[in-house]
Amino acid sequence: MAHHPGLTAPTDPVPGVRLRGLHRAFGGRTVLDDIELDIAKGEFTALLGHSGSGKSTLLRAVGGLDGAAAGRGVVEVPEPSAVVFQDARLLPWSRVLDNVVLGLPGPRAAALARGRAALAEVGLAGKERAWPGTLSGGEAQRAALARALVRSPELLLLDEPFGALDALTRIQMHSLLRNLCARHQPAVLLVTHDVDEALLLxxxxxxxxxxxxxxxxxxxxxxxxxxxxxxxxxxxxERLLRALGVPEEDRS
Known part of the structure; x- marks a missing residue:
């Protein structure tokens, strides 16, 4: 269980994610106002909100990506964790398999075997030696998912991972993600702008x-x-669209 530096650690650790009194302010504007949140192991939680509402700030805080001096509160998360962003963030000078196992501890041969298994799990068997620049957008996001899963994360953070994909590829990625999460059972926090995506996942x-x-x-x-x-x-x-302040005439 990880306690992010600079934050108050709780005395009664619990499995999954636990946030207590999480506060973030930038330029005098409060972005997160004493947030309380629990996400259990195996629970898939989606986070909606307008642009600038603090969704990515919350995800970065949970992932320990916002620095020790960014605010206050208790942030307790299981380890290991992994993050998948909208941009696959593959290193263009490394082949797909090398991207997947980058930074993976242990013997090289064992890491490569785990990387091949992860690529097969996301439907990229045979792409181990491909260069990232030759992949489609959907394939690049599959590789990013493999890079996350090869670490057997107890917490999976997803920052609009399918936002740049076409509609058909998004449907395929939704199915893949559901199956992977059902198999691996991490706690999941998905940031998205898409109400239907949140409801379906x-x-x-x-x-x-x-x-x-x-x-x-x-x-x-x-x-x-x-x-x-x-x-x-x-x-x-309808409940979600109302909560987001979408006018009734725009709720098609």
Whole structure:
């Protein structure tokens, strides 16, 4: 269990993510106002909010990416953790397999074997020697997922990982991500602007507004495209769009 430097460590560690009194302010403006959040092992939580609402600030705080002096509060997360961004961030001068195992501890041969297994798991078997520049956008994000999964993360942080992909590729990536998370059971925090994406992937959806959660919405039934056909889907979508302040005439 990791306690990020510069923050107060709790005395009663619990599995999964635990945030208590998380506060961030920039230029005198409060972005996160004493946030409280728990994410259990195996729970998939999606975070929605307007641009500038603090979604990525929250994700960076959970990932320990915002520095020790950025604020106050308790941030307790399981280890290891991994982050997947909208940009796959593959090193162009390294082949795909070398990107996946970059920084992986242990003997080189064992790391390469784990990297090949991770690439096969995301559907990129045979692409180990490819250069990143030859991959499609969807393939690059699959490689980024493999790089995250090869570390067997207890916490997976996703910062709009499919935002730059076309609609068909997004559907394919949604299916892949659901299957991978069901198999590996990390705690997951997904930052997204897409209400439908949140509803189709998550067990729970949070809406961040004015530095606090304005809505904490648990979702019933298994995630996936079948949820779209449920009687509740339209109602859940309406609740989220209202919470985001989307005018009724724009809720198509």
């Amino acid at each position: 998550a067990d729970r959806v949070l809406v961040l507004a004015d530095g606090r959660f304005s809505l904490d919405l648990p979702l019933g039934g298994p995630a996936g495209p079948g949820r779209r056909g449920s009687a509740e889907f339209t109602e859940l979508r």
